[in-house]
Amino acid sequence: MSVFINICYLVAAVLFIYGIKGMTSPKTAVRGNQLSAIGMLIAVVGALLDHNVVNYLYIIMGLLIGAAIGGFLARRVQMTSMPEMVAALNGFGGGASLMVAAASYMEMQILADRTIAAGGVFEHPPLQWSVALILSILIGAVTLTGSFIAVGKLMGKLGDSSQVKMFKAIVKVCFVLLIAGSAYFLYGDTMHSDNLLIVMIVICLLLGVALVMPIGGADMPVVIALLNSYSGLAGSATGFVLGNNGLIITGSLVGASGIILTMIMCKAMNRSLTNVLFGGSMAAQAGVSKDENDKFYEGKVKMASSEEVAMMLESASKVIFVPGYGLAVAQAQHATRELASMLQKRGTEVKYAIHPVAGRMPGHMNVLLAEAEVPYEQLVEMDVINPEFAQTDVAIVLGANDVTNPAAASDPNSPIYGMPILQVANARSVVIVKRGLAPGFAGIPNSLFINENSVMVHGDAKLVLQEMIAAMKDL
Amino acid sequence: MEMLILTFTIFVLAIFVGVEIINKVPPTLHTPLMSGTNAISGIVVVGAIISSGAGENTSGLSTFLGVLGIILATINIFGGFLVTDRMLQMFKKKKG
Numbered sequence: 001m002s003v004f005i006n007i008c009y010l011v012a013a014v015l016f017i018y019g020i021k022g023m024t025s026p027k028t029a030v031r032g033n034q035l036s037a038i039g040m041l042i043a044v045v046g047a048l049l050d051h052n053v054v055n056y057l058y059i060i061m062g063l064l065i066g067a068a069i070g071g072f073l074a075r076r077v078q079m080t081s082m083p084e085m086v087a088a089l090n091g092f093g094g095g096a097s098l099m100v101a102a103a104s105y106m107e108m109q110i111l112a113d114r115t116i117a118a119g120g121v122f123e124h125p126p127l128q129w130s131v132a133l134i135l136s137i138l139i140g141a142v143t144l145t146g147s148f149i150a151v152g153k154l155m156g157k158l159g160d161s162s163q164v165k166m167f168k169a170i171v172k173v174c175f176v177l178l179i180a181g182s183a184y185f186l187y188g189d190t191m192h193s194d195n196l197l198i199v200m201i202v203i204c205l206l207l208g209v210a211l212v213m214p215i216g217g218a219d220m221p222v223v224i225a226l227l228n229s230y231s232g233l234a235g236s237a238t239g240f241v242l243g244n245n246g247l248i249i250t251g252s253l254v255g256a257s258g259i260i261l262t263m264i265m266c267k268a269m270n271r272s273l274t275n276v277l278f279g280g281s282m283a284a285q286a287g288v289s290k291d292e293n294d295k296f297y298e299g300k301v302k303m304a305s306s307e308e309v310a311m312m313l314e315s316a317s318k319v320i321f322v323p324g325y326g327l328a329v330a331q332a333q334h335a336t337r338e339l340a341s342m343l344q345k346r347g348t349e350v351k352y353a354i355h356p357v358a359g360r361m362p363g364h365m366n367v368l369l370a371e372a373e374v375p376y377e378q379l380v381e382m383d384v385i386n387p388e389f390a391q392t393d394v395a396i397v398l399g400a401n402d403v404t405n406p407a408a409a410s411d412p413n414s415p416i417y418g419m420p421i422l423q424v425a426n427a428r429s430v431v432i433v434k435r436g437l438a439p440g441f442a443g444i445p446n447s448l449f450i451n452e453n454s455v456m457v458h459g460d461a462k463l464v465l466q467e468m469i470a471a472m473k474d475l
Numbered sequence: 476m477e478m479l480i481l482t483f484t485i486f487v488l489a490i491f492v493g494v495e496i497i498n499k500v501p502p503t504l505h506t507p508l509m510s511g512t513n514a515i516s517g518i519v520v521v522g523a524i525i526s527s528g529a530g531e532n533t534s535g536l537s538t539f540l541g542v543l544g545i546i547l548a549t550i551n552i553f554g555g556f557l558v559t560d561r562m563l564q565m566f567k568k569k570k571g
Contacts, residue, residue: 016518017496019515020496020508020512023508026501026503026563029563030567033560033563036511040517040518047524052529052530053524053530054528056528071554074558086506086509089510089514092548093547103540104526106536107532110537111532228509228513231516236486242522242525243482246518247522248485249485252493253512253515256492256497257508356502361505362505362508363507363509366504
């Protein structure tokens with residue numbers, strides 16, 4: 001039976017790999033996701049057949065409650081809130097690892113006590129078991145609280161903290177305590193360290209909060225990707241605790257995925273991971289005051305009305321949309337697509353330029369535009385679209401700021417210097433739709449807005465786009 | 476010790492497999508990739524099932540933790556797979 005169960009886990013792991021492989025193209029992705037789900041079903045059946053499992057009532061209750069909550073969340077969540085959803089799921093995954101590790105520690109403890117009470121010799125589990133146990137508790141707890149702080153930041157409930165130094169100090173103290181605690185756990189009386197473990201869990205929960213609190217809202221894409229990786233690694237560590245290869249393989253797949261996405265995000269912002277994690281928010285470091293910001297723009301911004309923009313678009317033969325976070329906030333993805341379709345019907349070539357950190361998580365903008373039924377072939381990555389701006393008649397920037405700032409290429413003193421940007425300024429004319437002149441996440445003014453070939457339309461992206469659509473119809 | 480080396484080998488090789496396939500996922504699908512891998516990391520439900528269903532060497536608290544583990548992991552599994560499917564269906568639709 002045990003062989004059969006292990007084969008179940010192996011089959012599940014293979015299906016997960018095929019499932020992720022399906023994600024390499026939008027055409028095969030739905031099928032891939034279904035393969036992964038089948039894999040999960042096989043793994044669960046395998047676990048239910050385990051000879052240790054005799055009591056099914058609680059299991060079925062747990063599965064039903066989880067399925068109901070998960071199903072509800074998946075149906076209800078808005079596409080704009082996908083970052084919060086993924087962050088919360090990371091937290092649940094970390095929490096599950098924490099629970100399983102704690103439960104298996106208690107079971108091992110009871111086994112030890114009973115064996116000794118019966119006069120037998122308890123064979124102490126090997127060192128690697130204890131190490132894996134500590135790791136799965138640590139990573140699980142940090143992921144749990146860290147993720148929910150990230151959710152709070154994404155929802156705008158938690159602002160950027162100015163207490164970066166304090167949180168850094170807490171992080172350091174936590175690390176020292178955890179190292180000391182782990183050493184004591186490993187070399188002391190491992191099987192009777194309940195209180196020590198409880199204290200360590202509390203420290204890890206605190207550590208999760210202190211690690212994520214000082215990170216700026218703009219860096220949340222990196223944090224979500226990193227926590228995604230943690231939730232996988234926590235699962236892997238649990239696999240080492242239970243001696244379950246299925247868990248180890250799957251956890252490491254998820255861990256690898258999170259790490260890769262983290263690296264892609266960091267590269268797209270030209271920042272190192274340490275800088276993101278411990279550098280504090282960019283706006284707090286290098287941001288300009290409101291007066292400086294006003295002075296930068298004073299009298300230099302050319303304004304335009306929606307009707308004027310409609311006239312520009314009328315004669316354009318190539319238009320590129322540059323969506324940013326502002327588009328998501330204004331829920332303007334449908335209006336964007338409507339305007340784009342109108343232009344296409346008139347024979348205008350339309351594309352969308354997607355910066356890797358546009359939106360609030362990797363690939364967020366693509367999902368929003370897919371929701372509005374924009375064909376994915378029109379969504380073009382930064383490196384591919386940049387040379388095309390020079391042949392573009394009108395580039396429309398919708399709620400994007402820092403990712404279009406020419407200072408990233410020209411001003412070595414700028415905090416975003418070296419960050420790869422969308423070279424929007426090369427287009428023949430640039431239209432910026434933005435609510436006001438407030439700086440973006442980096443806290444600095446954008447010289448694109450005062451460029452010769454730029455005009456701005458102030459207002460909510462959705463309303464402005466609707467005005468443009470109406471004006472286009474009248475032309 | 477041999478067992479540890481064996482499981483560790485599996486761990487390292489699986490990371491390499493992960494890096495190889497995930498590098499091929501286009502940026503367009505990064506959000507579904509994240510929610511999909513979230514669902515997959517719900518595999519820890521396997522450990523939770525064995526913990527909470529065990530007949531011997533359990534206490535009320537360990538069973539409770541196990542059940543809590545099942546709930547959290549199942550939220551991940553159902554939430555993750557369903558929301559990924561919802562997103563991917565949107566990519567599938569094509570209207571020019």
